[in-house]
Amino acid sequence: MDNDKINLQLIRHFKEIVSLNDKEVQSIIAKLEIKKVNRKDYLLQPGQISRHMRFIAIGSMRVYYIDEKSQEHTLQLGIENWWINDLYSYLSGKSSRMFIQANEQTILIQISKTNLEILYREVPKLSDFFRLKIQSAYVSLQERTIENMSVDAYSRYCDFIAHFRSIEQRFPQYIIASYLGITPEFLSFLRKKHTAAIS
Amino acid sequence: MDNDKINLQLIRHFKEIVSLNDKEVQSIIAKLEIKKVNRKDYLLQPGQISRHMRFIAIGSMRVYYIDEKSQEHTLQLGIENWWINDLYSYLSGKSSRMFIQANEQTILIQISKTNLEILYREVPKLSDFFRLKIQSAYVSLQERTIENMSVDAYSRYCDFIAHFRSIEQRFPQYIIASYLGITPEFLSFLRKKHTAAIS
DNA sequence: CGTCTATTTGAATGTACTCAAAAGCGGTGG
DNA sequence: CCACCGCTTTTGAGTACATTCAAATAGACG
Numbered sequence: 001m002d003n004d005k006i007n008l009q010l011i012r013h014f015k016e017i018v019s020l021n022d023k024e025v026q027s028i029i030a031k032l033e034i035k036k037v038n039r040k041d042y043l044l045q046p047g048q049i050s051r052h053m054r055f056i057a058i059g060s061m062r063v064y065y066i067d068e069k070s071q072e073h074t075l076q077l078g079i080e081n082w083w084i085n086d087l088y089s090y091l092s093g094k095s096s097r098m099f100i101q102a103n104e105q106t107i108l109i110q111i112s113k114t115n116l117e118i119l120y121r122e123v124p125k126l127s128d129f130f131r132l133k134i135q136s137a138y139v140s141l142q143e144r145t146i147e148n149m150s151v152d153a154y155s156r157y158c159d160f161i162a163h164f165r166s167i168e169q170r171f172p173q174y175i176i177a178s179y180l181g182i183t184p185e186f187l188s189f190l191r192k193k194h195t196a197a198i199s
Numbered sequence: 200m201d202n203d204k205i206n207l208q209l210i211r212h213f214k215e216i217v218s219l220n221d222k223e224v225q226s227i228i229a230k231l232e233i234k235k236v237n238r239k240d241y242l243l244q245p246g247q248i249s250r251h252m253r254f255i256a257i258g259s260m261r262v263y264y265i266d267e268k269s270q271e272h273t274l275q276l277g278i279e280n281w282w283i284n285d286l287y288s289y290l291s292g293k294s295s296r297m298f299i300q301a302n303e304q305t306i307l308i309q310i311s312k313t314n315l316e317i318l319y320r321e322v323p324k325l326s327d328f329f330r331l332k333i334q335s336a337y338v339s340l341q342e343r344t345i346e347n348m349s350v351d352a353y354s355r356y357c358d359f360i361a362h363f364r365s366i367e368q369r370f371p372q373y374i375i376a377s378y379l380g381i382t383p384e385f386l387s388f389l390r391k392k393h394t395a396a397i398s
Numbered sequence: 399c400g401t402c403t404a405t406t407t408g409a410a411t412g413t414a415c416t417c418a419a420a421a422g423c424g425g426t427g428g
Numbered sequence: 429c430c431a432c433c434g435c436t437t438t439t440g441a442g443t444a445c446a447t448t449c450a451a452a453t454a455g456a457c458g
Contacts, residue, residue: 067349075344088341091334135290138337142287145274145344149380150266152445173405181348186446188406351413372437385414387438 003034006057010109013055013081017132018125027122031115037102044100050089052110053130056082059106060170064178065097074179077103077167084108087137103171153182157190202233205256209308212254212280216331217324226321230314236301243299249288251309252329255281258305259369263377264296273378276302276366283307286336302370352381356389 007029014020014028034057037043044050046065054061061084063076075098078084089096090113111119120127147156157180161168168176177187206228213219213227233256236242243249245264253260260283262275274297277283288295289312310318319326346355356379360367367375376386 065345067345069349071349073345073348075341088338092338134333134337138333138340139287139291141337141340141344142274145340145347146264146266146272148344148347149272150268150270154445172403183447184405185407185448189446192406353413371435382415383437384416384439388414391438 006034006107006109007032009057009081010055014126014129018129020123020125024123024125028119028126031111031119033110033112035108035110037106037108039102039104041102042099043102043108044086044089044096044098046097046099047095048089049093049095050086050100051113052085053090053113053116054084054100055109056080056084057107057109059108060103060167061100061106061108062103062171062175062179063098063100064175065099072178073181074175077164077171077175077179079167079170083133087134091134103175148181153180153186154190154193156180157187157194161194205233205306205308206231208256208280209254213325213328217328219322219324223322223324227318227325230310230318232309232311234307234309236305236307238301238303240301241298242301242307243285243288243295243297245296245298246294247288248292248294249285249299250312251284252289252312252315253283253299254308255279255283256306256308258307259302259366260299260305260307261302261370261374261378262297262299263374264298271377272380273374276363276370276374276378278366278369282332286333290333302374347380352379352385353389353392355379356386356393360393 010032011020011025011028020028033052035043037059043054043061056078058080060077060079062074062078063084063086064072064074066072076084084100086096086098086100088094089098116126116130147159151159160176160180173187173191174184177184180187182190209231210219210224210227219227232251234242236258242253242260255277257279259276259278261273261277262283262285263271263273265271275283283299285295285297285299287293288297315325315329346358350358359375359379372386372390373383376383379386381389
């Protein structure tokens, strides 16, 4: 049925990195939980603790927080086959400052931290898989820090669309702006400049 | 002798997080390597792969890179009892973009990645220790990203001296500036503004 | 079609940078 | 002990990048 198809999407995703036999696949599938959310729904809000790893099967999500001046800042955007989480809260067990929100109707697969720890014993390769994922989260965060410190907003925008064209088309402008660390007005200006430059 | 004292400094540091018996302590000490460097010496340069975890016993270091416009950007500053590394390169095994440089005459303790992996089997608690360290590296990177996106340079400077007064006094101004993501000239201006504000 | 939200436009402003020059500071050698 | 050299910090003027605020326009959805 439908849920099986969704579960297999995650299994395929695991298999891109680690090999899994049928028994292991069964162990994993037994621990998965499918969750459907509507546009604007929250998976996590400030004060809560993130207790799941979350995989986007269909749809798109974002992670953001609101600063003291009530400004939104987007830390992560995600679409199909991406993991989305506040790793800080998940790893430390402390309460989050983040909103994790659906950008459209979205189907996720969740694995609770407790179940994942059990799975690590049954399928040790999964532990490798998530260690790699967390590493690459660190790496992309570092790359973003470097990017933010090194180049101006126009270059950041160009790099962004070069790397994430599919993402740029699915999220509203003001969310992209809050990801790039600029105002929506200025992004609007940059876009005009960009379309003028390429034509 | 002297080296023993330095090794014990790291053991004490481990023991703040995990408990270790005498046998474990001996296993660890057997794998440590003490390294002394002079001011301006490099532990790592772009193109090299970071193959050690590095603990500062005495002295201070920084991690920085140079962007396309030949600007230096400092990612990490460290003093006694801090770990200093390009985790990206260490974890991924890929070549680094970073310089790791001594800010003064410095004594470090290094553990090679190969030795550390052996140690993880002899002293599994160490694996927990470093997992926690890598987590907190992720967390502080995320906090810095948030800080950079949320507040202006003056607030960042105030927060910096509030958290790292001891560091601020040991590094030259232009390095602090490159850590805060501003020019040395502008930091000079902010410092004047700050001393005027507190007096 | 009307309402609500998102985007665009423009003017005024502010934050931080560039460049150049002067001043400060630490070490070295005479 | 002083003079000099190189490096770091300060100062200031001019400029650029990005924000704020307000108003107009465009799009999406019931």
